[in-house]
Amino acid sequence: xxxxxQSSRYLxxxxxxxxxxxxxxxxxxxxxxxxxxxxxxxxxxxYFSYDVKMKEKGDIPEGYSVSREKKERFSLILESASxxxxxxxxxxxxxxxxxxxxxxxxxxxxxxxxIL
Amino acid sequence: xxxxxxxxxxLSVQEGDSAVIKCTYSDSASNYFxxxxxxxxxxxxxxxxxxxxxxxxxxxxxxxxxxKTAKHFSLHITETQPEDSAVYFCxxxxxxxxxxxxxxxxRLTIIP
Numbered sequence: 655x656x657x658x659x660q661s662s663r664y665l666x667x668x669x670x671x672x673x674x675x676x677x678x679x680x681x682x683x684x685x686x687x688x689x690x691x692x693x694x695x696x697x698x699x700x701y702f703s704y705d706v707k708m709k710e711k712g713d714i715p716e717g718y719s720v721s722r723e724k725k726e727r728f729s730l731i732l733e734s735a736s737x738x739x740x741x742x743x744x745x746x747x748x749x750x751x752x753x754x755x756x757x758x759x760x761x762x763x764x765x766x767x768x769i770l
Numbered sequence: 771x772x773x774x775x776x777x778x779x780x781l782s783v784q785e786g787d788s789a790v791i792k793c794t795y796s797d798s799a800s801n802y803f804x805x806x807x808x809x810x811x812x813x814x815x816x817x818x819x820x821x822x823x824x825x826x827x828x829x830x831x832x833x834x835x836x837x838k839t840a841k842h843f844s845l846h847i848t849e850t851q852p853e854d855s856a857v858y859f860c861x862x863x864x865x866x867x868x869x870x871x872x873x874x875x876x877r878l879t880i881i882p
Contacts (some may be wrong), residue, residue, distance in 0.1 A: 688783060689870075689872075694874060695874060696776075696872045696874075696875050697872040699869050699870070702869055707801035710869075713832075714773070744814070756804075756863050756865050756868075758819065759816070759870065761813040761814045763812070764813060770838050
């Protein structure tokens, strides 16, 4: 069974801090994703990566950056945390399907981040 | 880019009745449409998906239909049970390494 592990379930930080959210998957998936989930807004994609050292902006990348130095690990970085970044953050991974077909995304349990 | 609209935002159904959740998408090139279920405090999990070469797919009490011409797809849950209570998300993608675009979610409550 696919396991996507996020380093923290709950995190409290202060405005202006640099915040790191870590995600590790154990199934050798090529693709990894970071979403934020807010009530009434669904899941919005922040960044994704389809290979080591590769990254692509999602729909709401402002104020965030990412790092993928190893295939199994994808980090989300809040360069200078602000209160409007208080949210639930979800990491996901998926295989690159044969012939370029989509494969299911597998999610972690999420990190509830509060910025004070 | 792709835009996915999902309705209704909340849905209450008597246990044993059917529930239907509808989504529309804007990008005619989208060809992959998954549905995720998220129980309270848990991770989203894929429950069913459909690709554009199929009009309908069933898995026990769950079915998804796709109308490519109208650019909409629907989730149907029959004989609903209390454990079906959750938030359901639809999504759409062009395929390959193209990103998923999610709908805003439907909170389904099954009334015993």
